[in-house]
Amino acid sequence: MEARRLRVGQPITPEEFDELSDEQLVRLVPRAYREFFPGKDFCADGHFYLHDGSAWCFFRGDLLDQ
Numbered sequence: 734m735e736a737r738r739l740r741v742g743q744p745i746t747p748e749e750f751d752e753l754s755d756e757q758l759v760r761l762v763p764r765a766y767r768e769f770f771p772g773k774d775f776c777a778d779g780h781f782y783l784h785d786g787s788a789w790c791f792f793r794g795d796l797l798d799q
Contacts, residue, residue: 739757744791744795745791750773761791769782776791779791
């Protein structure tokens with residue numbers, strides 16, 4: 734089975750999150766938010782917080798609702 738090509742803003746599964754490296758994950762985050770990505774080890778439940786208090790979620794591929 735061929736791996737799917739991941740793109741910016743595309744949601745991923747928790748299993749894919751576990752398999753991807755920091756370098757691969759940061760490429761899924763829109764450029765405007767990349768500087769705030771703390772690394773996979775600091776992403777609680779597949780999301781991380783931005784400077785304005787909102788959170789980017791890898792499982793939704795978008796910002797979490799506030």
